[in-house]
Amino acid sequence: MAKYLVTGVAGFIGRSIATALIARGDSVRGVDNFSTGKRANLIGLEAMEFIEGDLANVAVCHEACGGVEVIFHQAALPSVPRSVTDPIASNVACVDATVNLLWAAKEAGVRRVVYAASSSAYGDTPTLPKHEEMLPNPISPYAVAKLAGEYYMQSFYKVYGLETVALRYFNVFGPYQDPTSQYSGVLAIFCRKMLAGEVPTIYGDGETSRDFTFIQNTVEGNLLAASVPASLVAGKVMNVATGVRITLNEVVEVLRGITGYAGPVKYEPERAGDIKHSLADISLAGELLGYAPSVGFRDGLERTVAWYRKIEIGG
Numbered sequence: 001m002a003k004y005l006v007t008g009v010a011g012f013i014g015r016s017i018a019t020a021l022i023a024r025g026d027s028v029r030g031v032d033n034f035s036t037g038k039r040a041n042l043i044g045l046e047a048m049e050f051i052e053g054d055l056a057n058v059a060v061c062h063e064a065c066g067g068v069e070v071i072f073h074q075a076a077l078p079s080v081p082r083s084v085t086d087p088i089a090s091n092v093a094c095v096d097a098t099v100n101l102l103w104a105a106k107e108a109g110v111r112r113v114v115y116a117a118s119s120s121a122y123g124d125t126p127t128l129p130k131h132e133e134m135l136p137n138p139i140s141p142y143a144v145a146k147l148a149g150e151y152y153m154q155s156f157y158k159v160y161g162l163e164t165v166a167l168r169y170f171n172v173f174g175p176y177q178d179p180t181s182q183y184s185g186v187l188a189i190f191c192r193k194m195l196a197g198e199v200p201t202i203y204g205d206g207e208t209s210r211d212f213t214f215i216q217n218t219v220e221g222n223l224l225a226a227s228v229p230a231s232l233v234a235g236k237v238m239n240v241a242t243g244v245r246i247t248l249n250e251v252v253e254v255l256r257g258i259t260g261y262a263g264p265v266k267y268e269p270e271r272a273g274d275i276k277h278s279l280a281d282i283s284l285a286g287e288l289l290g291y292a293p294s295v296g297f298r299d300g301l302e303r304t305v306a307w308y309r310k311i312e313i314g315g
């Protein structure tokens with residue numbers, strides 16, 4: 001019987017959490033509908049029990065939750081612009097699926113759910129860094145959907161006593177992140193393009209900034225959130241990031257150094273729903289989880305580029 005359930009396990013964050021759990025000898029079940037996750041991401045996870053299914057289907061949620069103690073809920077339909085194009089699909093994948101999962105978790109007697117919340121909840125407020133006491137101000141449908149998931153987490157803790165912990169991720173990047181979709185994260189896109197000698201496009205003037213977080217930090221935050229006492233974290237929401245912000249222009253400069261790309265950069269208008277600056281205050285996660293980022297931006301980016309190079313060569 002699996003102790004841990006990872007939803008969205010064929011996505012890059014889910015896969016990375018499952019890998020860490022298996023590496024320390026834990027029994028893991030994963031679920032994914034391959035809407036954005038990749039079958040190739042399951043290679044190396046053969047020790048895991050896998051269910052192919054959609055969490056928008058309640059029966060899949062019941063099957064996935066049976067016998068499980070802790071859930072890492074990573075399944076979602078990421079991307080701000082995707083949600084602007086299709087807010088209904090975002091809502092089904094992020095909100096309906098989350099309620100279904102929480103209900104099934106409660107029915108199955110699951111102890112804790114660690115939820116992949118999003119920094120997008122803060123919206124475009126000028127205050128930096130963003131801290132958890134700030135009033136949420138979601139702009140895009142994606143941000144609203146992820147925030148609704150957070151509120152459901154807190155509701156299930158308050159109403160049913162299910163221990164929930166919401167981790168607000170800030171622009172996670174690293175190996176296994178899909179670089180091929182128009183909805184991919186900017187670092188994945190830039191790594192792929194610049195390695196291939198293609199021109200990267202910056203939306204806006206390039207002074208847009210993000211608290212880019214290397215995947216290992218995110219995984220460590222999740223493992224801590226699953227293990228610290230409920231008295232500290234149940235029902236809580238906290239940022240998991242690095243506390244450093246990098247502009248898109250800086251990203252391109254660092255990537256020029258790592259990839260050797262010497263070509264031009266194209267500038268286009270900002271995308272609808274985009275926010276200008278994002279930077280996390282990570283002191284709450286430090287206090288409650290003992291979290292501290294162990295890999296910085298540059299080191300993480302070097303490891304990421306090395307991985308994209310390898311898969312390019314390996315086909």
Ligand code: UD1
Nearest residue numbers: 078079080119120169170171185186189201202203208278
């Ligand atoms: C948002 C969330 C993030 C969440 C992600 C899910 C914020 C601050 N962050 O990321 O927590 O995980 O959604 O998808 O809301 N860009 C380019 N060129 C490109 C692609 C993107 O310049 O080729 C720009 C975008 O316009 C944006 C920035 O890069 O200004 C980051 O975009 P992206 O990587 O898509 O992430 P966010 O929308 O910031």
